[in-house]
Amino acid sequence: MHETVATVVENRDLGSGVHLLRLRNREVCAEQRAGRFVMLGVGETVEGNPPAPMLRRPFSIQRVEGDVFDVLYRVVGVGTTCMAAMKRGRVVEVLGPLGNAFTPPAPGEQAILLGGGVGIPPMVAMADALSANNADWKAFLGVSSTADAGCFVGFDDRPSWDSRVHRATMDGSLGFHGHVVQAWLADREANPSVTKKRVYACGPMVMLRAVAKVAASLNIPAEVSVETMMGCGIGICMGCVIENKRFTEGSVEDRSTMSPYDRWLMACTKGPVFDAQGIVLDDGGLLH
Amino acid sequence: MHETVATVVENRDLGSGVHLLRLRNREVCAEQRAGRFVMLGVGETVEGNPPAPMLRRPFSIQRVEGDVFDVLYRVVGVGTTCMAAMKRGRVVEVLGPLGNAFTPPAPGEQAILLGGGVGIPPMVAMADALSANNADWKAFLGVSSTADAGCFVGFDDRPSWDSRVHRATMDGSLGFHGHVVQAWLADREANPSVTKKRVYACGPMVMLRAVAKVAASLNIPAEVSVETMMGCGIGICMGCVIENKRFTEGSVEDRSTMSPYDRWLMACTKGPVFDAQGIVLDDGGLLH
C-alpha cells in the first residue's frame, strides 16, 4: 500500500457517463493483484478548506500496463463528476492498492468471470492474470443496453480473447438478451463440460445475489467483490461493513468461535473479495 | 445593479502577486461610476456543496473599455488565490456595480487623487472620469517598492497622463521616496497654486487616516473609499460596517438626530465612499 500521487495519462469518455481514467504511478502498479482497489482524492482542494467532496472514492484497478493503471468509472454523483473533468497531467492523490484479492483457481479449474456494468473492471484484472498464467477462463459480461458498451473496453481491447468472452445486454441490443447469470447458464447448457469451475463476480448487489444462489445450487465455489460505502479504505473508519453470513446463519460451531464484533466485516480490509456464501448480499437498499 | 455572470477576457500577472483581471459584461459596464465595486464569485463550485470559498469577494472596478471592465487585485488569501488561477473564457458570477460613487469636483476645483497599492483602482476610475470631462486633476500613487509597480498599470497604460501622475515608493526604489501623502505635500510645496482642491483617496487605513488628517488641517474636502469585510455587498448581512464619526464625536445637534442604530454605517450601501471626516478610520486592527 502506498500513500502517493499519480498523474492522469488519459481520461477517455466511453459514452453514457462511463469513462476510462489512466493513471501513472509505478509503486501502485507494482503491488496490484486482481481484485484490489485504490482510494482516489477526486475533490477540488482550496487552501483552508477540506477538498470537496472531502472523502476519497474507491475504484477497482482494471488493468496495469507498465507503470500505468486503469480505472473504469461511471459518473453517478459529485465525486465521479469531478473525475470526469480531470485533464491529462492533473495530479491525483492515490492510496493503494488496497484490500485482498481473488483466490486464483486451482490447477485444472476453469475460471468463470461474471461482471456487470462498472463491476466489470475486476474481471478485466482477473482475465489479465489468468491469461498471463495460461489458465482456462470464460467471461460473461453484462450491461443494460448497447449505450453502456463502453464498460466492455477492457475486453474489447483484447480481440484475441473474443472466443472466451460473452457479452450480454438487458434489452438485447447487443449480444445475449438477458443478464450475465442467464448468459452463463445458457452457455453451460449449450456447451456442457466436466471441467471444475470457480466463479468470480463483481456487479450490482442484485447480480451478486443471483451469482451466489446459482453457484450454491451448482455447488461451485464463488467469490464476489462488493462495493460498500467507504470512508478510508484501510480499516480505520469502520464504515464499509458487510454482514457476516456465518455469524447470522452459521452453524453452532461457527457461532461459538465468534463474538458480536464479528457480525460486521470491513469490506476494505477483509474484502472487497468475499466467498459468495460467506456474506449477506444486502445493502439496506441504499447502494445499487 | 445586476446579478449576472461575466467572462474572463484576460488575467494578467503583473508581478509580486498583483494581477489585472479583465471581465466582459455589458450591463455591469453600463452602470459603472468611479468608486463603485463588484462582488465576484471566486470559489470553486462542486455540486452539493457551497463554493469554496463560499462568500463572494468585493473588488473596485478600475476601468471600463467597451463591454470589458478591469479589476486589479493582489493575492492575499484563499479567494484571491482562486482568482489568480482563472483562465481566459472562465465564467465568473458578478453582482454589481454596487455602492455609491465619488462626488465629482465642483467646476474649477482641482481633483487630487491619492492611491496606495491595490487602492489605486478607484483612482484610475476617477482619472478616466475626470479626463473624459476635461477636468483638472493630479494623482499621487504609492506602493512599497518597485516590485509592486504593477499596481500602477491603469496609469501606465495612459502615457498622455504622465505629467499629472506622481509615483512614489516607500523604499525609494521608484519615483518619490516616501508615502503618497508626503508625495502630495512635497508637490504642493514645490508647485504652490491657488486652485481649490478636492481630495479623493483609497488605500490602507493608515494612509486614509493620514489623508483625513492632512485634508482637515488644510481645510480641503476629502472623500475616501474604504475596504471592510463584506458578506453580501448589498446591505443585507450588516457585516461591513464602519463607525460614524458624527455619532461618536458629533455636535449636540448632530447627535440629537441620531439613534444608536446610526453608530455603524454599512460600507456597501452608504459607502464605500465616505467623507473622510465623517467616519472613524479604524478597523480594529484586523484589516490592513
Add this chain to the structure above:
Amino acid sequence: MSTRWSDPIAPEDVDISVDVAGLVMKNPVSLASGTAGYGPELSHAMDMSTLGGFVTKGIAVTPWEGNAPPRIAETSAGMLNAIGLQNVGLRAFLEHKTPYLRDLRASGVRVIVNVIGKTVDEYHRVAKGLRDCDAIDALELNISCPNIKEGGIAFGTDCVAAGEVTAATVEGSDKPVWVKLSPNVSDISSMGLACEENGAAALSVINTLVGLSIDLESRRPRLSIGKGGLSGPAIKPVALRMTDEVSRACSIPVVGMGGIWTATDALEFMVCGASAVQIGTANFVNPRTAEQVVQGMRQWCAERGVAKISDLVGTLQRK
C-alpha cells in the same frame, strides 16, 4: 405518501402553497431574519414577489447599536456572524420600514417580524407595538439574543424562560407568534414544547450555532466580540436533525432552516417535518437563491407527480 413517486405532472399543476398554523403561504420559502434586511435591499437583485414569506431583521423596542466590526468571518462551508442585532427599533420600523412591507404583503408575500428583547417586558412591548399593524402577518421571536451579559435571561436555553417570553408576547399580540429556537441546547424538543404550551403558533428551527474563529498570527478572535453564530451548509445536518426532533415532539408546525442552498435542501427539510423553510446565508452568496429554490421545488414535485407539496411534510421513512 408511499416511498414511490407517481407519473410526472405539469409544473403549473403542483400546489406549492403551505399552511403554517393557519397562515397560508403561496410557497414554502421565506428569507430568514437578518439575512435580507428590511426588504427593499434585496428587491434590486431578485423579484421579491416570488417569495412565500419574508422575515425582517430582528426588531427591538428601542434601536440597538450592534457590535463593532469585524462582524463576519468565513469558515469551512459556513460563516460566523456577530452583528449584535443592530436594528432601527420599533418606532422607526413602523414609520420607515412598514410602507415597503405593506406593498410586499399586498403582492401576496407573508411578512413576519422577527422580535428581540433583553427582558420579557421588552418582547411584550414590541408585540403590543405591532398590534393592528396591517403590514405584517406574524411575529417570530428570536429567543437566542446574545445579551446575557447585559442582564437579560438566557431565554434560548432555559425552558421556563422561553415559556415566559412566549406567553408574554402571545398575550401582547394580535398575530400568530412563532418562536425561533436556539440549537445550542441539550434538548431542543423540550424547548419547543415549552413554547408550544405557552401559545406559540409555530417553531422556527434553527438559529445559529455558537462558534469561534481566530486569526493565528495575531492570536485574536476574527470577530470583534469573540464568539459568533455559525450558519450555512456546515450546519445543515444539525438543522435537519433538530427539525426532525422538534416536529415529532411538538404538534405545532415547524419552519426549518440552516444551510439551505438548493431546492433539494429545502425539500429535505420538509421531508424531515418542516411545513415551510427559510433561507439565510445563501442570500449573501447568490441573492436570487430563494427564487431559484421555489422554482426548483415546483419542478422536482412535477417530475415525481407530487401534486401537493405539503403532502411531503414529515414523510421521512424510518426503519
Add this chain to the structure above:
Amino acid sequence: MSTRWSDPIAPEDVDISVDVAGLVMKNPVSLASGTAGYGPELSHAMDMSTLGGFVTKGIAVTPWEGNAPPRIAETSAGMLNAIGLQNVGLRAFLEHKTPYLRDLRASGVRVIVNVIGKTVDEYHRVAKGLRDCDAIDALELNISCPNIKEGGIAFGTDCVAAGEVTAATVEGSDKPVWVKLSPNVSDISSMGLACEENGAAALSVINTLVGLSIDLESRRPRLSIGKGGLSGPAIKPVALRMTDEVSRACSIPVVGMGGIWTATDALEFMVCGASAVQIGTANFVNPRTAEQVVQGMRQWCAERGVAKISDLVGTLQRK
C-alpha cells in the same frame, strides 16, 4: 506571551513536547478515538512513531456489534457516522491489541484507551480490567454513547451522571482518566466542571455533533439508524468555541479536537486553551495528516521564535 513574535529559531530547537496532567507527550498530536483503529491499520500508511499519542477505538467490557450499514455519509465539509461503537471488547483487546500498543508505547507514543459502557458499572469494569496493563498511559471516557434507547443514562448531557461515571472509573483505575465531552449540550463548561470535581485528569473536547442526512429520492436517512455524529472541518468553529469555554472554566488540561486538518488548525486549538490536540476525520482523507501536522507545528513555531510550544496554550488575546 505577547502578541508579537520573536526572531526565527532552528526547527530542532523548538520544544514541541507537552504535558497533559503529568503525562508528557513528545508532541501535542494524537489520533482521535475511532478514527485510527487499534493502531496497526494506519502503520502501513504513516510512521506511527511520529505521533505524540494514540487513542484507541472505544473499548467496552464485552464486544459490541455496532450498527448495520450504511454507517457513514458525507456532508458539506464534514461527515456523519453511526458506527455504533463496534468493538472487540475488553478481553480480546487485552489479548490481541495490546502487543502492538506496547511496542508503540515503547517507541515513545502515549497510548490512551477510549472507554465506553452502557452503565456506570461497565465503565468501572473496563477501568479495572485495564489496571496494571503496561501498554497504556491513560483512559479517555467516551460519555456520549448513543445507547440511551438500551437503558443507559445520558451520561454526556447530564452533569450528575457524568460526574458519577467519572468517579467510578477513577476509582477503578490506576491511570489518569480523561473525559471526552459531548458538544450536544447547553453548557459544556458545567459538564467539564462536574468531571473535574469527580477526579478527571483532563477533558477531551469535543465529540461529534448529532446530525441527520437524508436521501431525498428514497426519503430515508442516509445512515441505517437515522442520526449520526458530525465531524470534520464543518464543526471546527464549534469545537474551538468549546475548547475556549472549557479551558477557561476548568483547571484541568483540555485536549482539543474537531475538524483539525492542518498545523494552523491544531495551533488554533492550543491558542484557545488546548494543551494537546487530536486528529480524527482528516486521517480518512489523508492518513499522513498527523505526521504532517506535527512537522508543520514545529516549523511554524521556529519561524516565529516560539521556543516552547506549550507557551502558546490559552494565549488567545481578548479585548
